[in-house]
Amino acid sequence: MSTARAANGDAPAGEGSGPRQRGTRCLELRGVHKSFGGVRVLEDVDFHLDRGEGVGLLGDNGAGKSTLIKIITGYHQPDRGSLLFDGREVHDLTVQKARELGVETVYQERALAEQQPLWRNIFIGRDITNRAGILDVAQMRRITERLMTEEMGFTSAVLTPDTTVTGLSGGERQGLAIVRALHFEAEIIILDEPTMGLSLKETEKLLHFVEGIRGKEKSAIFIDHNIFHVYSVADRIVILDRGRVAGDFPTSRYKLDELMDIMREVASTGTYSPDRRGNGAAAAESAEGLASA
């Protein structure tokens, strides 16, 4: 994706309402619990995201990152706890509803249909149709073609809107998934391990792109288990550990190596206690950071 332009003429107008200024809280989770077959995956999780903010969600495998994301996207429903979008509580969130609220996700699994042409993949779940449900295939092909050249940087003539996903490289697939998320005027963009399987150069481009999202008053949640990928582009780092929020750290106040120490401590003890670091000033700040945990 050469540019990270979200707004474009063909996209539906942004859904929802209310003032959308930088700094207002666009998403909040309160006391979210989730178990699968008796296994506790999330326990009393509080989380929030402000407009224009980029939050890095870190944690080991099995920490509950993907489940937390799938609750925000409406794929899973929490057992307990509430979700607020723009300050309003939303009950029985579904994927469709979340998308209408402006939540777009680039999944780790990419969420593509491999045997289908690119244009069908761009418009999964929200084809352009008339009132009888008849597809406007020409329009969808046209938009796909434009997105391919302008957003994805697919200049090769052999890739057309009718090419199937099987014909794309890993980076191209990632580009497709990201452009799809952007095309529909997302307010909150969630990237689930977006650097997985990407080359160094592709990763760099991706990080650039995330910076671009924040520049546009969109919010982003960036999930990774590698703090190096997240630190430079996130305003805050939230660390999940075994289903609980172990800490919430603004990157403006924590250096990368401090955070790495904290993560190491969290990984071995499950919590982070600021006193042990023996640094008064930093301890006070981290206590503040932990206040929301």
Add this chain to the structure above:
Amino acid sequence: MSAETAASPGKRAGRSALTEYTQRYASQIGITVAFLLLWAVFIVLAPGTFTSDLIYKSFAQTTPYFAIVAMALTMVIVAGDIDLSFPSIMALGMVGFVWVWDATGSTALGVLSALGVGAAAGLFNGLVVTVVGLPSLVVTIGTQFLFRGLTLVLVAGKSFALVDTRGDPARELLNAKPFGIPMEFWWLLLVAAIAWVLLNRHRLGANTYIIGDNKQTAGLMGIPIARTRIILFVLTGVAAALAGMMNSLQIVNFYPNMGSGYLLPTLAAVFVGGTSVFGGRGSIYGTFIGAFMIGGIAAGIIAVGLTDFWTNLIYGAIILISISIHAILQRRFQR
């Protein structure tokens, strides 16, 4: 995702618009060639039969009995499901016809009743598959017995003469021969056109392809998976009831085992037509051609002078050759 990845893949360079077209329609082109070859063989070996219009009029009447169901079944299979219960729905729908027709004397109401029973049977399949969460293969093996058993119990194993429906406009609509071409064929054309639009130009079909391709993707992207699958089972039920009615009214008799011979030819038509058993890929056009290949073989074998003993052998060979062609084309054009 970037200029250099897009420019680098040399292996893809040089593919023209023609290759793109061939790739997109490889399966359809393959099945058309196979169909024309088979036809040519029959014309050469039995010119007397295959140059007269009589045999085509016969095909136009008998092939729709299973081709109509094959159209709806193609969509079910593209969604990654299967329905093996439709032969029983063909008969169960006729129970609905006979009862209402008996009670009211109206053939038209009987027709509507049969279609309603077909829809209900399909709804039952769809609900068991999605709500209980069982594989459709297993569920429809069960309902195949269930619906057939229900039919036998409801009519106590009796057959019904339908001679009195003769001359009724509702029956004419299903069995007349306008312009010398059986209504069965006109209905097939209509059903095929509807199925094509639904699968290729409608939201239902768009969702069907994604569900059959990758259910997880479909779920993550918010596609109504259960609703879509249920609708497809209902459509198959309605198609089966329609075909069962045409068949019974044509022979002016309904017997409770009607339809049971159509299971394999219908499935064969879908798979010969290039629809993938794994879901995500399939074409209405392919099924249409496949149905006429399957429908033509039996008559063709007799016409070229072979005994009926050869029929199954040649069926098997043609089915295997066709699906192999599809698999090879698929591998060649999709990397």
